[in-house]
Amino acid sequence: MNGTDSALTVVLPTGGGKTLLFTAPACLDRPGVTIVVVPYRQLINETVQDARTAGIECIEWKHDTVDPAAVVIVSADKLDDHFFGYASLLASKGLLRRVFVDECHLAITAHSWRRRLVELARVQTLEAPLIMLTATLPVHLESDLEIRACTARRTTKYVVRANIKDGELQREALKVCRKRLALLKHGTKMVVYCRFKSECEEMAAELGCGFFYVGAGSNEEALERWKKEGGCVVATSALGTGVNYPGIEIVLHASMLYGLIDFTQESGRAGRGGEEVDSLILIEKGWEARERAKRRAKR
Structure with a gap:
């Protein structure tokens, strides 16, 4: 949360609290803006609704979005020049604190049939710490790994x-x-x-x-x-x-x-x-x- 890590991969089990990693900073004083890139339309609806229910200022980014919020959710299908212009403007104003890529394993496993996922690499150009979240990244594909929990489900x-x-x-x-x-x-x-x-x-x-x-x-x-x-x-x-x-x-x-x-x-x-x-x-x-x-x- 203090921005000392430029890139971090977090592998936690499904239901292990990955969402908390980008909602908790939004509850701090002067939280700035956390951008969360999600792969599927259904995940946007669920994430925005859950955050608002918890009292967190959260919006979905659309092409007419100009205002900031504590948490901004964007679909991986909308990673175009317009979005990166919005994110870069936030960074230039000192508002962009961190960028999350949820379910980051899809950049490896699904890019062949979802070409837009190739654009995920571009988020590295934003002037903010990058945190990648997943429960299913094989060990041999890890890079910059800092945290990994056991993902086995004993039940x-x-x-x-x-x-x-x-x-x-x-x-x-x-x-x-x-x-x-x-x-x-x-x-x-x-x-x-x-x-x-x-x-x-x-x-x-x-x-x-x-x-x-x-x-x-x-x-x-x-x-x-x-x-x-x-x-x-x-x-x-x-x-x-x-x-x-x-x-x-x-x-x-x-x-x-x-x-x-x-x-x-x-x-x-x-x-x-x-x-x-x-x-x-x-x-x-x-x-x-x-x-x-x-x-x-x-x-």
């Missing part, structure tokens, strides 16, 4: 079923989901992850629950209802990073994972309040051979 039980017959994955996933839903306590939550939007909609229709993904057609109302009432929601990885919803006790992946980092983020949505959690992965037999064939085809 999570991981189960992998890789014996499902070809073509039977969705049927088996629905069977498992219905059984788990019947045992789910009132108000607690379950998340089912699929790789594609079409799979989300199809499985949600079969289960009679809501679905969520980024883009047109996403059911925001169903997500809000799930947050308040519990039950099941089917989602893509859009619900896998940064969001903080209490009461999630079951996470089920009904398809091949994108990667270990994505899985850690998605399974990490559960158990953030210390709950006992079941994290289930369902995949078909012969998945290893298929994955090897896909990788050879991409070479």
